[in-house]
Amino acid sequence: MFVYHIDDLANQGIINIAESELIVKGQILVKGVSISKKLRQMAINICEQEEHAGRVCIAIESPNYLTIWKQKIDEKLHTQKKVETASSIELPTNYETINAELISACQKELSKYIGPIGKFIVDDLVAENPQITSEDFVDLVSEEIPDFSQKKAFRKYFSHILIN
Numbered sequence: 001m002f003v004y005h006i007d008d009l010a011n012q013g014i015i016n017i018a019e020s021e022l023i024v025k026g027q028i029l030v031k032g033v034s035i036s037k038k039l040r041q042m043a044i045n046i047c048e049q050e051e052h053a054g055r056v057c058i059a060i061e062s063p064n065y066l067t068i069w070k071q072k073i074d075e076k077l078h079t080q081k082k083v084e085t086a087s088s089i090e091l092p093t094n095y096e097t098i099n100a101e102l103i104s105a106c107q108k109e110l111s112k113y114i115g116p117i118g119k120f121i122v123d124d125l126v127a128e129n130p131q132i133t134s135e136d137f138v139d140l141v142s143e144e145i146p147d148f149s150q151k152k153a154f155r156k157y158f159s160h161i162l163i164n
Contacts, residue, residue: 002047006062027056029069033116113145
């Protein structure tokens with residue numbers, strides 16, 4: 001079960017609404033995005049994806065919205081793992097992987113089209129596709145936009161950035 005009601009957790013002394021971290025299943029969870037209760041299934045899907053990736057995730061339901069709590073990733077270990085992975089894979093000399101600036105820009109632009117959940121979707125796509133080129137990454141992110149004209153605008157925006 002991924003969704004818990006805030007009153008149930010508060011009554012058990014498990015959560016204080018002002019907290020920014022929780023410990024669940026021995027893992028530290030950090031407070032993430034809050035979304036409309038109408039998007040409940042999306043919150044469940046995100047938690048299922050996190051669980052599939054081996055990370056703990058829950059959604060806490062309050063009267064007006066759901067807040068997603070995701071497992072905190074130790075940035076030192078995460079960076080070290082990236083370095084180890086990169087050093088063990090030989091890439092062609094013209095191979096250009098995505099950088100932090102592109103990731104941030106994709107998060108910002110995608111959120112304009114689908115809301116704050118865009119940041120988490122981009123994070124998941126980065127984790128699932130660590131060796132993807134910038135152009136392919138932009139195309140992959142654009143697939144998360146359901147409206148064709150908006151998808152096209154997203155790609156056009158990044159075509160100017162990727163050329164320069």
